[in-house]
Amino acid sequence: MQVEAIYRQGRLEFLTPLRLKQDPLRVVVEVPDEALDEALDEALDEALDEALDKGGRIDTASASSMTSDAEDAEAFRQAGAPTLSAIRQLLGPLSRARPVASPAEDKAALTEALADKYS
Amino acid sequence: MKNLVFDVNVVLDLWLERQPEDRLLDIAALVSSRQRGDAFTWIASPSLHVLQSVANRQFKREGMEPTQAKKTVKQLLLNLLDNLQPLSAFGFDQDRTLLLHDDLEDAQIVKAASALQGETAILTNDKGYDTAGTSLLQLSPSEAVVWLREQAAEAPMAFIDLKTQQDALRPQLEQGIHRVLHHGQYILGPEVTELEQRLAAYTGAQHCITAASGTDALLISLMALGIGPGDEVITTPFTFVATVEVIVLVGATPVFVDIEPGTCNINAALIEAKISDNTKAIMPVSLYGQPADMDEINAIAARHGNLPVIEDAAQSFGAEYKGHKSCNLSTIGCTSFFPSKPLGGYGDGGAIFTSDDALAQACREIRVHGQSARYIHGRIGIGGRMDSLQCAVVLANLERFEQDIAQRQAVARRYHALIERKTEAKTRVETQEERGPDQVFSGRKAATAEAITLLPWPAPDRTSVFAQYSLRVQHRDAVQAKLKAAGVPTAVHYPMPMNQQPAYAHLCCPECTPVAAATAEQIMSLPMHPHLTEVEQRRIVDALVDTEGTTRLETDEES
Known part of the structure; x- marks a missing residue:
């Protein structure tokens, strides 16, 4: 469906109230060409050139978000925060740091779990 | 888009918080990367029971009451499946070769991951998978973060990328196809009815009648309108051959009108001059996905005894014209579900749209050999049904349309x-x-x-x-x-106007449509x-x- 929205200060606000099954939700927004800031467009162009030279991937959501690799990596990491938070909420009191376990240890744990189940 | 198939060990790291905070955040970001459009993310179905068993055991060992442990693990699995799509382990893959592997679960994951079309990596901490003979990568979470930001490996560029579409919709496609195999109603099954209802609602037309192809949709429409020998149908010479072919097949004569240079659609201003007493329909084509000037064409048709207008919308399904959907802009609209179309199947298919009850009924009968009741053939028809399997595929693709x-x-x-x-x-x-x-x-x-x-x-x-x-x-x-x-x-769409094609050249001189002739020499598609x-x-x-x-x-x- 198409909904009208207002972009203000980096946020999109739907003019029609909607109850969504998912939050956050990825949407595709049509921005009128005349609303684009030319300076940003040029920045995007430069970023495209740079990324092409490096064979890299580009996020065109915002030209101003073209940042260093370290900043990109940190931004990517922070995108995981809602998911990690949701998992911790599900875990409740079980949410706690545990020692690292190797895949072999996990397989051993599976063997024990199956033994418990079928014994 | 790239594919990431999660190993059990990585998911358990996240659930059991067995890594430092920054690494947990990386894994969580990878888990949620499908929502951000960064990757298609998967969990192989053989991994699900492993996750359940190991997490359950861990929580019980930590003193959690068994019922509560099961409930927590169930919630974690549901949360996981909100983010990762389950990847099928097909029965036909569980063959002798697979069963001879030391680690059947790992072998099943490799086999399931190999079914994906795009560049695919297994997200794992030990890289112990036997991926010999596949193009699968094995990456740790930190490597995967970098890999997702890299450009896809240099591969031949696709003119149309159906592989990514397939990865994006794999669960829905598998479910739809399996549903048809299960109920066995291969002809005019429930998927046909569902697709017709959903497409009619989408366009706003009263009726949708699916057909075996876009070409059959056009042919059935002309037959339903009773167009035949001695009749003329006005159309564009700058189109795929099906538009003109069907006119000739019913015995009528195509009359070509030149195109507009900007849209490459029929020039409505030139239509009226070509209307004669024999004109029985106008068939504009909404080329490259953009509707023709339908208001102008409908107005001309109205001035000449309400001539029917058939929009050949094989390329334009989903487009809009003055707030209305293509296929619902005139007497009849016809589209195609050829795989390369914006809404395609994985084979031939098409549909007819109309809000005229009598025409809809005629189309439905013609589609099934002119049959009005079982073995009663009140009119000449064709075998022109779209099968249930193709409808299932189009229904899946409709979700992302x-x-x-x-x-x-x-x-x-x-x-x-x-x-x-x-x-x-x-x-x-x-x-x-x-x-x-x-x-x-x-x-x-x-x-x-x-x-x-x-x-x-x-x-x-x-x-x-x-x-x-x-x-x-x-x-x-x-x-x-x-x-x-x-x-x-x-590609070139199209290198030669229809009035220059050997089979149709006798119908109209090339000089009569100079814009079409000039466009055919220069047009090129990227x-x-x-x-x-x-x-x-x-x-x-x-x-x-x-x-x-x-x-x-x-x-x-x-x-």
């Missing part, structure tokens, strides 16, 4: 901007070079600006679904050859699909503009 249209439009907009910018920049350089050391302009036009002409962006009263992104280039053969050498596939990346488009445009400028200069020097 609006998103695909938006992405196609974004890709087209980027093409427009990049080509204009690159052409202007090159023209500036060429103009400076032309001025020479004495600063006297030679008078020759800059090669690039003259050599590439964009088709205008659709008018504000309509949208295009960009089934094709086409433009005009001079020296097309040479440009196509050079783009091909640069790894950029192109790769177009919803998953085309900015980097790929930049590569295409660089190759196009550099190639066309060079080609022009070479040609000038030769002459």
Whole structure:
């Protein structure tokens, strides 16, 4: 469906109230060409050139978000925060740091779990 | 888009918080990367019971009451499946070779991951999978973070990317196909009814009648209108042959009207002059995904005894014209679900749309050999049904259709901007070079600006679904050859107007449609699909503009 929205200060606000099954939700927004800031467009162009030279991937959501690799990596990491938070909420009191376990240890744990189940 | 298949060990790291905070955040970001459009993310179905068993055991060992442990693990699994799509382990894959592996679970994951079409990595901490004979990668979470930011491995560029579409919709496709195999109603099964209902609602037309192909949809429509020998149907010569073929097949005569240079659609202003007493219908084509001037055409049809108008919307399903959907803009609209279409199947298929009850009934009967009741054939018909399996595939693709249209439009907009910018920049350089050391302009036009002409962006009263992104280039053969050498596939839609084709040339002189003739010599389509990346488009445009400028200069020097 198409909904009208207002972009203000980096946020999109739907003019029609909607109850969504998912939050956050990825949407595709049509921005009128005349609303684009030319300076940003040029920045995007430069970023495209740079990324092409490096064979890299580009996020065109915002030209101003073209940042260093370290900043990109940190931004990517922070995108995981809602998911990690949701998992911790599900875990409740079980949410706690545990020692690292190797895949072999996990397989051993599976063997024990199956033994418990079928014994 | 790339695929990430999660190993059990990585998911358990996240659930049991067995890594430092920054690594947990990385894994969580990878888990949620499908929502952000960074990757298709998967959990192989053989991994699910392993996750359940190991997590359950861990929580019970930590003193949690068994029922509560099961409940918590169930919630964690549901949360996981909100983010990762389950990846099927097919029965036919569980063969002798697979069963001989030391670790059956790992072998099943490798086999399941191999079914994915795009670049695929197994996200794992031990990299102990036997991936010999596959193109699968094995990456740790920190490596995967970098890998997702890298450009996809250099691969032949696709003109139309159906592989990514398949990865995006794999669970829905498998479910739909399996459903048909299970109920066994291969002909006119429930998927046919569901698709017809959903498409009718989508377009706003009262009726949708699916057909075996877009061509059959057109043929059935003409038959339902009773068009036959001695009748004339006005249409465009600049189209795929099916438009004209069906007119001749019913015994009528196509009458060609030239096209507009901007849209390449039939020029409505020229239609009236071609209407005769024998004219029985007008059949405009909404080429490249953009509706023709339907209001003007409908008005002309109304002035001449309410001639029926059949919109050949094989390329434009989903487009809008003055707030109405293509296929619901005239007496009848016909579309195609050929795999390359914006809404396609994995085989042939098509549909007829109308709000005329009698016409709809006629179309339904003609589609089934003219049958009005079992073994009662009240009219001549054809075997023109779309099968349930194809309807299931189109239903799956329908789930992403609006998103695909938006992405196609974004890709087209980027093409427009990049080509204009690159052409202007090159023209500036060429103009400076032309001025020479004495600063006297030679008078020759800059090669690039003259050599590439964009088709205008659709008018504000309509949208295009960009089934094709086409433009005009001079020296097309040479440009196509050079783009091909640069790894950029192109196509020509269409190299010859219908009134120049051997089978139809006797119907109309080529000089009668000069715009169509000129367009056929220069039109060229660039790769177009919803998953085309900015980097790929930049590569295409660089190759196009550099190639066309060079080609022009070479040609000038030769002459």
